[in-house]
Structures are given as C-alpha cells and as structure tokens.
Amino acid sequence: MHDDRVLVEARLKRFVDDHLAPALYRDARPLAATAWRVPGEPVPFAEAIGQSFEPVPLGWSWGTAWSTVWLRVTGDVPAEWASVPGTRPEILVDFGYNRSRAGFQAEGLAYRPDGSPIKAINPLNSWLPAAPGEHVDVLIEAAANPDVAGEYTFEPTTLGDLATVGPEELYSLQQLEVALLDEAVWELLQDVWTLRGLMGELSVDSPRRHEILRALERMLDTLDPDDIPGTAPGARDEIADVLARPAASSAHHLVATGHAHIDSAWLWPLRETVRKCARTFTNVMALMDEHPDFVFSCSSAQQYQWMKDYYPEVFERIKEKVAAGQFVPVGGMWVESDTNMPGSEAMARQFVAGKRFFLEEFGVETEEAWLPDSFGYSAALPQIVSAAGERWFLTQKISWNQVNRMPHHTFWWEGIDGTRVFTHFPPADTYISELSGAEVAHAERNFSEKGKATMSLIPFGWGDGGGGPTREMIAAAQRLASLEGSPTVAIDRPSAFFAAAEAEYPDAPVWSGEMYLELHRGVYTSQLRTKQGNRRSEQLLREAELWATAAAVRSGFDYPYDLLEECWHTVLLLQFHDILPGSSIAWVHREAERRHAEVAERLESVIADALAALTAGGSDPVLVNSSPLPRAGVDALAIGAAEAVSPAEATPSAEALEADHVITLRNGILTVVVTDGAITSLRGPSGREVVPPTARLGALRLHRDLPNLWDAWDLDAHYKRTVRELSEPESVEVERAADGSVAVVSRFSTGVSSILQRVVLRPGASAVEIELDVDWRDREKILKLAMPLDLRADRTAAETQFGHVFRSTHTNTSWEAARFEAVQHKWLHLGEPGFGVAIANDSTYGYDVDRSTRDDGGTTTTARFSVLRAPLFPDPESDQGPHTVRFSVAPDAGIAEAVALGYDRNIAPRVLVGSPVAPLISSSAPGVVIETVKLAEDRSGDVIVRAYESLGERESATITLDASFESVVLTDLLEREIDVLDGTELTLRPFQFVTLRFRGVGR
C-alpha cells in the first residue's frame, strides 16, 4: 500500500493537541480567591490563617522573587455533577508558570481549613480533588520561586540573592476554577501517550510499529471532535488490542521506583527545600492512597528531619506509609552529599547520621547507598558503604561523562582497600524519568549487561526541584507492565531490584577505583569560603570529640552530645552535592558561610572547656597535639611540653644575595632560595634539588576560565591555553616573626586582584610554607599555584577518605586525558623511587599534574593547585573578596611524611598553660592512624576509636586505651558489634579502617 505513515503521525499529533487534550475538562465554574501577602520569610499555617485576606481577581499579579502569598479559595461544586457518569470534579489552579518543567517555578501547598495538607500545586501537577456538592474552602501557600536557570543559558542572574532580586511581580493568577474531569478521556490520553511513545521508538520496518499506527488511526476515526467524551470509550476499544499484546519473553525488565530527587539547596535556599519536601511528600502520599501498589523511594534523613521539625503531621503520615511499605527510606545518608571532598570521618558520619535516623524513627535498615546525582564517586566509598551495613550502591551521574562511556551498568565496585559493593547505574540515564517510551526504550538499548543480566532500575518522578511522581506516570507504568515492543515495567522497591539483580548476576564485572566524573571539574574550586568552612569544621569536630572524650574519661567532663550532634548535622547538610561543590545561588553560600562560622564558634568553646578540664593545675606552657602523629616532640593525641628547637642550628636566616630579589632562607634543615617571589631552589636534608632548572615553584598563574556550559561546575580543558604567569612582584620584603620564623613577602597584582604571597620558613620545620592572601576581584578567571618538581613521577598519590588514590601523570588513554583536573584532600605526594615531595594544603581541593622532558634529559613533574575561580552563574559574586590559602611543601618526603604534613597543615597548634596529658588512645604503628576518638552514639559512655591504615601497606598495630575498661569489640560504622576482641593488636590490610568500641571505660 502507499506509505502514509508520516501523515498519520502528523494527524495524530494535531488531533491530540487540538481536540483530545482540551476535552479532558468541561463545565468549568470559577472559584473566588482572597489573598494575604506574607511580608517577609514564610510563616506556618497557624500564623497565616489568622491574617486578613483581600479579594483578588483572575489575572492578579503576585510574587516578587522568593515571596509567599497565601490564597484562600472558595466556591461551590455543583451537586448535580454527582449524576454525570464517568466524571469527577477537580479544582484547577494556574499561578502563571509555564508548563515546560516542574519544580523550578511558582509552586504551592494546599491545606484544609483545619491545617491538614491536601496536595501540592506544581506546573505539571496543578489540580486538587473536589467532590460534587462540596463547599470549597482551601488555603494555598503559594511560593514565588523564580526560575533562576531559565533556559540554561547561564547568564549571570540577580535572582539568587534576596538583596538583588528587585521588586517585579513574577507571576499572575491565570486559572482558578472547578471543572469536571472526563475519566474516559483521561484514560485515552494515557493510552495514546504510551502508544505514541512506543511507536516512535520502534523501527519503521517493524510490523508492530505499523499495527500501533493503524490502531491509532482507527481511534482517530472513531473520535468525534464534537463529542469527544461520548466517543472516547469506543476510541479506547480500537486500541485495546495493541495495548493488550504482551512483551516479548526476552524483553528487558525495568524495576520502576517512585522518586523525587530534591536537591537540599541549589537554585533555591535551604528553607525552600523544607517546603519543597512538604509539597512533594504530600503529593506522593495522596498518590499512595489512590494506588496501593505505588512505592516511593526517598533518601536523605535530613529531609525527613525537616518534616519532623516543621511539618509534624506530614511526618506522622510518612511514618504510617513507611510502616505500610509504600514510603521507602533509601540511601542511609544524612544528605546526598558530595563524595569527593568530605573528609574521612565526615563521609562516614553521613552514613552514621542517616542510618541512625532511619533506624530510630522507622526501624528501617537501608541497604543501598543512593547517590544518583553527586559529581563523581570517591574510591574510598565501597569500604565506607559496606562498613555502614549497606550491600548495594546506586549512581547515575557517570552517564554525564563528556568523553568515556562507563563500560558497565551493573558491576562490583572495588575500593582502595579491596572492598567490593554491588553497584547499579541505571541505563535510562536519568533519575527523573516520566516513564516515557523514549526513556524506557533507551534503557533497554543502552544496557551494557545484555546477555548476562536482564534488569535495571528506573527512578521516576519530577526531581531536582521536587514534585515527584504523578498519576500519569503510574498510568504509564501500568500500561508498560507487559507491552509488546517495550521493556517491561514493574513498580517496586530498590531493594527488590538489587536482590534480584545480584542473584541473577553474581559474577558481574568489576570496576576498580574512583568513578571520576568527566564533567564538573570546577566544583573542586568554586566558592572557596564554603570549602574552607567545611575543612575547618571537620578539623574542629575532630578536635572537639577527641578532647571532650579525653576530658570525659579523665576528669568527668560533661560530654556535649547534643551540641556535637547539632554541629555534625549542620556540617553534613552543607556537604550536599550543590553546596560543598559551590554550585548553588548566592543565598545558599552566604548561609553556608554563616552556619560554618557558628559551628566553629560552638566547637572552639567545647575544645577550650575540655582542654581546661584536662590540663587544670599545671603552670607551664604545653602544646596540644591533636594530630594522630607526633608533633614537635609531643606524642600523638597528647598534651605536653614542645621540644625546644636549638636556636643556633634552626632559627632561620635570610640572606639577600646579589640583589634584593634573590633571598636565601635556611633553618638547618631546608635551604630555600626565593627569586622574584617564587622559589627557585629548595633543598632538604638529602641536599637534592627540588626545583628544576629555571623553574619557579610557587608561581602564580592566571587563566581565562570560560566554561562552555555550567559555569560554577565546569572547568573546560581550553582554560590551559591562555595563561599569564605573575612573575614580576611589585615589592619583595623580608619579614621576621616573634616565633623566629622568617618570610619573604611578595606583592603581586593581576591588574584587578592583589595577591600577597609569603614564603615562610619556621624554626625546625621540614616543610616550607607558601601562604597567599588574595583580594580576589577577577571574574571568570582561575588562579593556579604551580609547583614544578625535578623528578619523574609516574603517578600522584592524592589523599582521599581513609587513604589515598593514585592517578597517572601521563595521558596515554582517553580516560587519563579526561582527568585533567582532579581532587585531593589534605595532601598530594609526587615521587620517584628514593625521592619524593609532599604538598599539603589547608583548604583547597582541585589540582592538575603534568610532566615534561627537558632539554637536559631530565623530567619536570608539575603540580598546579587551583586556588580561586569566579564563575558568574549561579552566583555572580562568587569568590569575590579576601581569602587566605596555605600550602606546605616538604622535600625528601614519602607517603608517611605526606600524611603527617596533611594533619599538621590543617590542625592549628594550640599552646596553653597547664599540665601535660598523656594520650588517652595511642597506636603502636605510625602507619595506623587514629582518625576519630569519640563517645558512643548511644550515649552509653563507651569510647569509640576509628583508626585506618594510611600507607597502603599491611600493618599490625596495638591500639591502647589508657584507662580501665571492661571489654573491647570491633564494630561497624554504626558502632554495632561485629566481633569481640581478645586484645587490641590488629593486623590491617592496606587502607582498612576499623572501629573499636571500649565498653565500661573507667568504671
């Protein structure tokens, strides 16, 4: 026959848009509205209901950015509608958003007059239930959330900060009415949506495609445009047969789980996320009431905690739905954090805090780590996840890789210590599916494990800004349960998927090491203040727990459980995957800075009180060594008199040679030559020169930084091509400090920003320090600090949680080439056999390394540390203003020296007057490092010690508690017993961490 496929498809589209969809509702009756504009920040229902509301008409303009309006909607639903068969009344609301996507514009939550929430209003889910004869009286809290991203053109926006948003009203009330929904038309629309979606994915050569086409054509012929409701049932009959055809027995199986990826803050402030959660969860639970088989997977204990704090009624309903098995806590983390930058203990505590919440509130033990959207995954995670009692791991983000395709979708992920965790990476390449034909077909086609495995997971529901699953998505799942030409879809819990997937594919392939995201490489650097607040908080939490524990055991100090828990929860929240990475609006980052400062103040006071209790009575100056390694002659984790540095041999000297701009510093250990502000020679005790001929260690490099997309997120490779090295200081001076240290202080200018660079040598120090005071005024630039080294390193060792990762210094493969900016924690080590250099930092994370062969045949390996960026979206003022960043460079250093240098660089030395204190906890092996000392989460007074093997070697160590105790057990991260120990001599595999629990301490 003649081929008219394209014409029939065009006819279908036009008819659905022009006739079928508009026939969904009929007989609309207007409702009346009154409104109260909230003068400032949002208020609870109880406060809103008592305000005076003014009548407002349709077309009413409302909503300056981030403001809130309460609407009271009243009217009557005709009683005679009860007798119209196949219909139900619904209230329709349109705040004036565009319907292109959910979760990024105005949205609202509807309440009954008694304050109980009904359902949310979102751009793609904008109806409320009603009943014939009902007197409507509904209050809607409408949030004028601005569309900050717009069409993702990444133009600088003033919408991200209350101070800059401006007075314009963003929305106008477009629709407020009650109308009759025709159920047959609704069902037909869902039939057609699914069939069109499937048809579009089938080959034009396939008989099935044409069967569907002709059935849809008959459906169109049957529908009378003048009587759509009357002809819809007959039209459905025409396509019933093609919808009833079962899926092929070899069809891919999709386990669909309801989901709403709600970013805990991003293009909206934290407070708005609280409301987004209330809206989404209310929607989801309304859907559960209608569909008993619907399940919704929800991560992030913090989001549940917000409901408990601010929406107790919603939280009580969540508890019921969790007990019923429909609301499924997943992930076991406090938030879906970044995983590249959180420190060892913080990464562990994400799971401790999250799992504890789910266990205590719901009695639920989550079994799957759930991180669909974080920007790359640290190689330490498999061990951390397993130690938290999780069996499985879910991600999706690696599908955003720019260059290389991850070869597996279901695999064993192996961490730095060898731990493996069964991992799935949904081939649908989205965590916000609407179960469209295109998405499910892509999942089937894309799935890498075909022939070995048969199933994948597909999270469905509007996300990022919330919204969650809709009734349309559930209808799609029902139609796709078994449909010829499509993969099958069954709604279920992630744990059901993982158990079945693991059972059918126990010999899945292995991916070893980090899952580096080949995108978003700027997030190791953007918003330095947020990162510095995080690093400082992590160190202070460590010190506060350590000294409060020691003081509790040794002097009966009252351990501040609540305060420490509150501080941890704040720090963990601010590690969310758009906060710590620096990719949120200005509002979020200014709040993060403020909250980090509050945490610091509270922790400093705990530390001061605990140290005062511990050291009471003495009258000599003592050094508080919070490092797990000895420092200045004071034992690890002890307080004692600092070793005297003999002034004659170690007090640094500074000599100006030739001219003022060549200055030599010596302290008996290091010899440092500074020329025009940069180090041109550095020698340690071995005498070997660190700096290559003519190179400048500590040179400042300013690059153009104009990402193609995603400004705060991305650092694109072309940044390297335009660089200006700041090699001519405006001034150079020598400074001496009271502690005997000497510094060469050089002043540079970019023309816009000014930078004070200090090269500091301290008495007795085996590392030279480089300190930068930057008044950063550049924009769309990246500042790098270059450290060229005269050595041939094949790889770098970069600290990660509980160990380090190696990365190549060459770019033989596309995988290595794509890793042109990477992440480190406190230190980076570069070495060749017999010689190495450790470089520690106090607050930065991004770096790159490359190698070059010189004319003299030697190799220069250059590490460059990313200090500051200034992307203009989403925070146009990001990183502007003063910053201080510090580095330490130690020659003649191995990994052990790098580990110690990392702690030294990050833990401020505290000197006070008091008595010495022996360490409460000690490790007999320097490579087995005590990361955490705390009292147990259950507040029993048991002492918890977390230690790890830091060198990448098998090592034995005895962990000693200097107090009486009844017993000691090995536990999981949640401090639950795994094994009773005879003694505390342990043999650890490379990078293994252990948690010990000392019971009955000091009794």
Ligand SMILES: [Zn+2]
């Ligand atoms: Zn996200």
